[in-house]
Amino acid sequence: MAERYYYSIASGSTGNCGLYVAGGTAILIDLGVSLRKITAALAAVGLGLGDLSAVLLTHEHIDHVKGLPMFLKKAGAPVFASRGTAEALAQKEPLCRDRLNVFESGGAFWVRDVDVETFETPHDAADSVGYILSHGESRFGFATDLGFVPRDVADRLRGCGTVVLESNHDPHMLQAGPYPYPLKMRVAGPAGHLSNPDCAVFAADLVKNGTRTLILAHLSEKNNIPELAFQQTRAALRGLPACAVHIAPRERMEEPVLFGEEEACSLSG
Numbered sequence: 288m289a290e291r292y293y294y295s296i297a298s299g300s301t302g303n304c305g306l307y308v309a310g311g312t313a314i315l316i317d318l319g320v321s322l323r324k325i326t327a328a329l330a331a332v333g334l335g336l337g338d339l340s341a342v343l344l345t346h347e348h349i350d351h352v353k354g355l356p357m358f359l360k361k362a363g364a365p366v367f368a369s370r371g372t373a374e375a376l377a378q379k380e381p382l383c384r385d386r387l388n389v390f391e392s393g394g395a396f397w398v399r400d401v402d403v404e405t406f407e408t409p410h411d412a413a414d415s416v417g418y419i420l421s422h423g424e425s426r427f428g429f430a431t432d433l434g435f436v437p438r439d440v441a442d443r444l445r446g447c448g449t450v451v452l453e454s455n456h457d458p459h460m461l462q463a464g465p466y467p468y469p470l471k472m473r474v475a476g477p478a479g480h481l482s483n484p485d486c487a488v489f490a491a492d493l494v495k496n497g498t499r500t501l502i503l504a505h506l507s508e509k510n511n512i513p514e515l516a517f518q519q520t521r522a523a524l525r526g527l528p529a530c531a532v533h534i535a536p537r538e539r540m541e542e543p544v545l546f547g548e549e550e551a552c553s554l555s556g
Contacts, residue, residue, distance in 0.1 A: 303317045312401045392416050403419075410434065458482050486503065487519045
């Protein structure tokens with residue numbers, strides 16, 4: 288397996304979990320599916336629970352922590368969460384009080400040889416965060432579950448060679464879709480989820496500033512279509528430096544996304 292890669296295990300409203308590998312360090316981002324699914328996905332890339340260096344949680348919503356209780360019982364890797372997220376989780380799961388490694392949003396720490404930077408994200412959770420993982424000269428950004436892209440988040444993500452970025456919904460599908468009105472307003476609001484058009488605009492900004500691999504994530508099952516999200520971002524990237532664009536599917540990816548691949552935009556997942 289390549290030295291550096293990202294492998295989406297699950298992505299979307301039914302569950303979110305991804306694997307970042309750099310050298311001998313393996314980090315899961317979120318635990319939104321069952322431990323059984325996580326274990327099977329790790330096995331597909333030749334890893335087991337014992338190979339994990341850490342878990343990073345973005346926030347406490349169930350589609351990001353569904354597998355957390357069982358993981359805490361069965362696995363030994365440290366689990367990191369922002370203070371607000373840890374407090375919210377501890378109210379529901381007693382194991383979290385002693386097992387979570389708590390950090391302040393905006394802080395940084397090391398997981399083996401990977402430098403982990405954190406930043407606040409605008410989402411209707413207790414203390415939602417995104418991450419930048421640096422290994423050598425490689426910088427990897429992760430930003431999902433954000434209603435918009437604040438200036439400080441944009442500044443943090445610029446210069447990352449690979450970015451996992453939310454492309455949650457098509458505004459027209461959301462408004463015409465089955466969600467009740469209050470939920471539609473929540474999803475489209477400033478503490479909700481990033482739309483395809485907003486994702487595409489920021490994707491172009493990222494590519495202008497050095498990003499060469501984009502992974503569109505957290506696509507809504509009811510309010511989006513993978514091809515629609517891909518086409519909107521690809522249109523925004525016309526005339527810019529070559530960038531590989533991938534879609535994180537609801538289930539695990541067929542193959543990991545290797546860091547540093549510079550190729551023409553093509554739909555894959």
